[in-house]
Amino acid sequence: MKIGIIGLPQSGKTTIFSLLTGIDVDPYSPVHQKGVAKVYDKRVELLSNMYNPKKTTYATLEFYDTPSLDPSDKKSRTQVFNMVQSADALLLVLRAFENENVLFPEENAYKQLRVALDEFIFRDLEIVVNRIEKLENSKRKLDNREEIELKLLKELREVLENEEFLSKHELTEEQKKMISSYSLVTLRPIIIAVNLDEDQFTKGKYPEKERVLDLVKDYNFAYIELCGLMEKEIQELNEEERQEFLKDLGIEESGIERLSRVVYEQLGLISFFTVGPDEVRAWTLKKxxxxxxxxxxxxxxxxxxxxxxxxxxxxxxxxxxxxxxxxxxxxxxxxxxxxxxxxxxxxxxxxxx
Ligand SMILES: Nc1nc2c(ncn2[C@@H]2O[C@H](COP(=O)(O)OP(=O)(O)OP(=O)(O)O)[C@@H](O)[C@H]2O)c(=O)[nH]1
Ligand SMILES: [Mg+2]
CATH class of the missing domain: 3.10.20.30 (Beta-grasp domain)
Structure with a gap:
């Protein structure tokens, strides 16, 4: 499973990428990475203790860090969406943390979410309109399938022009297949990750949280709260210190554990296991x-x-x-x-x- 991490400038995408994959990234480096995260599962650990295998293998999730999604910069926008084209799901990072030293244009998480949703809709509209034009300007007569596609695309254009997500429009399996190669963003599973500071995290509160949750529910997004920088720092401690810090913060599971659960749920995934003296292994499967x-x-x-x-x-x-x-x-x-x-x-x- 591939997950593209996207979000407005300076929201903490790279910090969260590092937290999830354990890969240290220089925040000033222009290179954007992909990395693999182990899906920690207590069951694998218990099975491994029981079988004592030569090898224990956890399931993995692949993450892509992307450059900022900057609404004012069309070129960078296109670049971001192209990078996540093959992703099975998108992790949209919203910034709630306060940090005077880090500039930020949109003042709260709710506003960022709205801006990002508009970007998603706009991206899909661009693709749909392009395809419509291509079909309509075709020099030869359209075949049957193309006629059906054109009609469908016009329907979708209307949905998008009304500023709605395509996921809210009912589509048959056949129709979904017909447009699957366009990787439309508003049809994709989306996970909202709000990046909090320590204070917000312990209080479980941040500005405009209610409105963010309303939108999450309305759009059927998955939702998770992370404390990116803090959790990353904790990860670098030794085991004993780490346990203590996590307890103080009231975190029972690491960021990747919590996120894996959310991802599995949102994508409709389950785990099955194979066991034996050579290997105990977790595998990922569609429900x-x-x-x-x-x-x-x-x-x-x-x-x-x-x-x-x-x-x-x-x-x-x-x-x-x-x-x-x-x-x-x-x-x-x-x-x-x-x-x-x-x-x-x-x-x-x-x-x-
Ligand atoms: N206080 C606080 N600062 C954070 C947190 N997460 C990230 N930061 C800081 O915010 C700045 C931006 O973080 P990045 O992870 O580089 O954000 P980004 O979204 O990748 O930024 P761009 O790729 O430039 O768009 C860095 O200075 C981080 O140290 C957080 O949870 N709390
Ligand atoms: Mg970054």
Whole structure:
């Protein structure tokens, strides 16, 4: 899963990128990076303790840091949107933290959110209008499919001209497919991350929070509060100091733990596990996927030669302490291709290629 971090100038994008990926970035460097974050999952740790494998592998999320989304600079805007074109979701950073030393044009998080939403709509409108013009100016007669697309695009143009998100417009699966190559921003899963200072974080309050939450609900965005700079500094401490600081701040889980949960929920993802003496590993899967699709995530050969899958529930394994016990209790299931995998399933694929 790829996640593009975007936001207005000086909102803390690079700080949050560093927090999530552990990659230190010089804030003055013009180079924008991508980095991989480990999706920490307590279950993986417990399974690893149980199996003592040679290798323990967590799921990962890939993040892209981008330059500022600056409404007054058309070129940089285009650059930002091009950078996140292939992202599965966007993490929009809003700045709430107070810092006299860091200039900021928009005074509160709510205003930034509004500005960003307008930018998203504007970007999509540009793309839709471009495509309409291309089709209408075509020298040859449009084929059937193109006629249908043109009609759809005009519908979408109207939605955008009314300053609405396309996600609020009902689209059939077929229609979604038809426009999927345009990577429209207002159809994408969006996660709002408000970057707070320590004081705001402990109080759980920042200016215009209510209005931000109203918009979040209205648009069906995911939402998370982070304390970018502080959490990043804490990350650099040794374990003991870190625990103490986190407790003082009332943070039970690190930024990446909290964010992973939000991302999984918003994108409709679940985790399943494979276990054994060689490796304990977490895998990411779309909710509603079948056993054979899960096998395909591990390796295409496993999907191709799929025969059956053994399924053990994570909870059962922890409750009974060993695979053997679970099997004796009759709690191991043998399932076929169409079995719908659930979060926390431990799978062993039987296959033959
Ligand atoms: N007090 C405080 N300062 C922060 C926080 N997060 C970031 N900053 C500071 O704000 C400035 C901008 O942070 P960056 O992470 O570089 O912001 P950015 O959005 O990447 O900035 P551009 O890429 O230039 O748009 C830096 O000086 C940070 O140290 C925070 O949570 N609290
Ligand atoms: Mg930056």
């Amino acid at each position: 509603g996927s079948s056993a054979v699709e899960a096998a395909g995530v591990i390796h295409t050969d496993l999907a191709r030669g799929f025969i059956k899958a053994e399924v053990i529930k994570y909870e059962d394994l922890i409750n009974y302490g060993s695979e053997k016990e679970v099997k004796e209790k009759g709690l191991m299931k043998l399932v076929g291709k169409d079995y719908i995998v659930e979060d926390g399933d431990i799978l062993t694929i039987r296959f033959n290629v």
